[in-house]
Amino acid sequence: MMNEMEAVRYSEFGGPEVLKVERVKRPEPKEDEVLVRVHSSGVLPIDWKIRQGWMPMPVHFPVIPGSAFAxxxxxxxxxxxxxxxxxxxxxxxxxxxxATYTTVSIDTIALKLESIGFNEAAAISGGATTAWQVLFNDGNVKAGDRVLIHGAAGGVGLFAIQFAKWMGAHVTATAGPTNLEYVRSIGADMVIDYTSTQFEKVVQDMDFVLDTVGGETLEKSWSVIRKGGVLISIAGQPSLERAQEKGVRLIKPSRAFAKKDLETIAQLMDEGKVKGFVGQKFSLHEAAQAHELSQRGHGRGRIILQIVE
Ligand SMILES: NC(=O)c1ccc[n+]([C@@H]2O[C@H](COP(=O)([O-])OP(=O)(O)OC[C@H]3O[C@@H](n4cnc5c(N)ncnc54)[C@H](OP(=O)(O)O)[C@@H]3O)[C@@H](O)[C@H]2O)c1
Incomplete structure (x- = not known):
């Protein structure tokens, strides 16, 4: 039916099995919104964290997950x-x-340039935008800085490496054995296999550390940052006392979203200065498998729901 669409939805918190594909009413755009036929949707770790009921924001059931799209x-x-x-x-x-359709405010979209595919474009929000935000808007990474990126093969990390290199920084990256060569091929100057090498034994005096992993990785990062250097974690809650004790500047990711960042990133991709990445692809009906894979926390690039073939 013309005014219907297919959407993945859940009506209670829980595991991937709560995700169901349903036929629902197609939304109407509000005054300042557009209705979009969704071709691709990025599967972000926050999507399953919300589904598990782990995030503090209010949730109104039924929920259609996902935010990144093209x-x-x-x-x-x-x-x-x-x-x-x-x-x-x-x-x-x-x-x-x-979902096959979504409505969206015009303040959070940009034109997709022809050189960028729908899947690649769906990997920008929450991946490239986060990397840009933390490196340049929250942090102030400059040419010549020594930058360490943890989780370098992930949806955020792959862009963070490229943006930091584009800015002229020296980039060290941590990744698992299957991603090392890839991470090097997109510009990392030094790569560390976190499964066989303790990064804190081979890295020191970093100007800037971006942690996208959290836990032990975050805890061990204090010792590799120079006095006055910066730590930003998007995956954990670094201690302020520890930062003061170590003389490290702790910056909280602002989570701000700038439309102009979407445009800048698309431009850099169009000019071939930055590459987009698509990880594993799933259909709308395979959203539960896509969430299972994302929850494992390993892999390369952004997982995508390809909705239009
Ligand atoms: N606060 C915010 O604004 C914000 C925004 C976006 C994301 N995040 C959070 O940031 C985290 C990462 O997001 P993402 O989208 O990049 O996730 P992702 O695409 O799932 O990537 C995670 C990456 O971490 C790597 N990894 C796992 N354990 C590691 C370790 N011990 N050392 C180094 N690398 C390791 C994995 O690679 P291997 O296969 O090589 O292990 C994988 O490539 C998530 O927790 C997400 O919720 C926060």
Missing amino acids: GVIEKVGASVTEFKVGQEVFGRTSNGSY
Whole structure:
């Protein structure tokens, strides 16, 4: 039916099995929104953390998971002049992206350039945007800085390596054995296999550490940062007392979302200065498997739900 769509939804917190594909009413865009036919949706770790009931934000059931997407504008809201029907866009929606359609504010989307595929574009929000935010908006990574990136093969890490290199930093990256060569091939100057080498024994005096892993990795990072150096963790809660004791500047990720970052990143990708990455691909009906894989916490690049073949 014309006014229906398929959506992955859940009505209670729980494991991947709570995800169900349902036929639901297609949403109408509000004044400042557009309706998008979703081609690809990024599967972010936060999607399953919300599904598990681990996140503090209020949740209204039933939930359509997902925020990162790329697709084609199907309809524009009454006051929208910046975009028109038929344009290819990507970005972040707060109305769920694991669906054949979503509505999204025009403040959180940008035009998808032709050189970038839908799957690649769906990997930008929550991956490239987070890396850009923490390196350049929250942090102030500059040419010549010595930067350590933990979880370098992940949806955030692969972009963080490239952005830091683009800025002229010296990049050290930690990854598992199957990702080492890849991480090196996209620009890491030094790669460390976290399964066989204790990074804290071979790295020191870092100006900037980006932790996307948390736990022990975060705890062991204190000793490798120079006095006055910066630590940002997007996967743990570093202790302020520890930072003061070590003379490290602790910066909290702001979680801000800048539309202009979407445009800058797309431009860099279009110019071939930064590569996009697609990890494993699943269909909408395989969302539970995609979540299971994401929950394992290993792999390369962003997991994608490819909704339009
Ligand atoms: N606060 C925020 O704004 C924000 C935004 C985005 C993401 N995050 C969080 O940041 C974390 C990472 O996100 P993501 O999207 O990059 O995840 P992801 O795509 O699942 O990637 C995780 C990566 O970590 C690597 N890894 C696992 N254990 C490791 C270890 N001990 N040392 C080094 N690398 C290790 C894995 O590679 P191997 O296969 O090589 O093990 C994998 O590539 C998640 O917890 C996510 O929720 C927070």
